[in-house]
Amino acid sequence: MKFKFRLAYYMFGLLLGAIFVVYFLGAKAESRDVEFCYLPNCRALKDLRSKPISYSEQAQAVLSENWISLDDIKLSMKHGDIDFSKSNEPYKNGKIYLIEGKTTQNEEIIITMINYTDRVVLEDIKKK
Structure with missing residues (x-):
């Protein structure tokens, strides 16, 4: 042929x-x-999104300032970047994760979350 x-x-x-x-x-x-999550960033964010979220007193105080909303947090948990050099370390019987994201006003933020086996705690929110 x-x-x-x-x-x-x-x-x-x-x-x-x-x-x-x-x-x-x-x-x-x-x-x-x-979702096809094969990369470490995507897998870690998906794990954080799959658990119920509770808020620390410090995070509630920042959220009450009204420069950031829960929608901004959710978007950062979907499209943010995890700083693995400072994350995935033992912290208060869980593991700490630092997520770099943006608000709807395009301000850069850093979200600190503690990942437990059954829940996630939003520890702190800071402007970058």
Whole structure:
């Protein structure tokens, strides 16, 4: 068989396989809220989002100042970056995580959270 026919068969099979993958994986992602978290930052943020959140007195005081809202915290927990050089260390029977994020006014913030096995505590919020 000539090379151009082998190439045509290969390209046809590759096209069918690509359509199959896009159709089924695209439908799966649209039907459910599916995330593909393989990187450490994404996995740690997903773990923090999956647990109930409680607030320390210091965090409640910052939230009462009205320069930041709970929506800003939730967005930072979804799209923020974890500083792993200062995170994932034992702290008060849990592990501490420092999340760098932004508010809706585009101010940079640093959120300190303590990750326990059954819950997450929002410890502190600071402007960067």
